[in-house]
Amino acid sequence: MDTYTSPSGPAVSGVVVARSSLLRMAVAAYLARFKGQSRIHTESDLRGYLTWCEDRALDPFTAARPHIELYIRWLQEVRGYRPSTVSRVASVVAGFYRTCVIDGALENSPAEYVRRPAVPAESPTLGLTHLQFEALLSAARNFTTMLDAGVDLRDVQIAARHADPRTTMRYDRARKNLDRHPNYILAAYIASGT
Structure with missing residues (x-):
């Protein structure tokens, strides 16, 4: 059996090294x-x-x-x-x-018949109320409109906590494409109260 001396010191059998390489490749x-x-x-x-x-x-x-x-x-x-x-x-x-x-690394999966815990069909996570959703839309409108109101890009960047001004500019360009986005249409529909 070949041996391999790792940089950290002790000799490791060639089989162990091969298994380690196989595991790294599989991951x-x-x-x-x-x-x-x-x-x-x-x-x-x-x-x-x-x-x-x-x-x-x-x-x-x-x-x-x-x-x-x-x-x-x-x-x-x-x-x-x-x-x-x-x-x-x-x-x-x-x-x-x-x-x-x-990929042929194993013949059978040892996890094939593993029992998983039952997960309730209902999530305990609460969604936003109608008022919370309206507040979110209002805040977004006031932001997504800062640039329209003439606020300096640097000030908007700081308010949005963007590390790079290019991120702020990207959102500025993207906001012009929202009119046709399904989420935007849904939000506008809900905000209008109809």
Whole structure:
């Protein structure tokens, strides 16, 4: 068996290095399916699972369904996550393993039959009341109109907390295209009280 001396010191077997490379490639392949905030959140959830495996000296490629069930229980009982969060994280882990199967890194997904916590059909998150929504529209109108009123771009940038004036200018150009946007039409309809 070949050995590899890592820059940090001790020798590691060639098999371990190959598994590590395979894992890095599998993670990259899975995350490549996502963009923007979805990628950031998915990466965070997957990193949490991989760290949990590492803390238990568990190779993610040798994990079985009971390991993932234990991870879900750990999220619930130790971390105290809500069912919706646990279900989301379990979906990320299942998606990772599904991608590993698709790419030929694994024959079967150990997450295929994992039980996820029940998530209530109704969300406990409250939406805006009609008055709150009108206040939001009013505030947006007063902003999206600062430039129309002749307020200096720099002052609008500061009020909007934009780090770069190009961001403010981008919103200024985009506001002229809102008349046909479905959300804008809905907001105008609700604001008109009809």
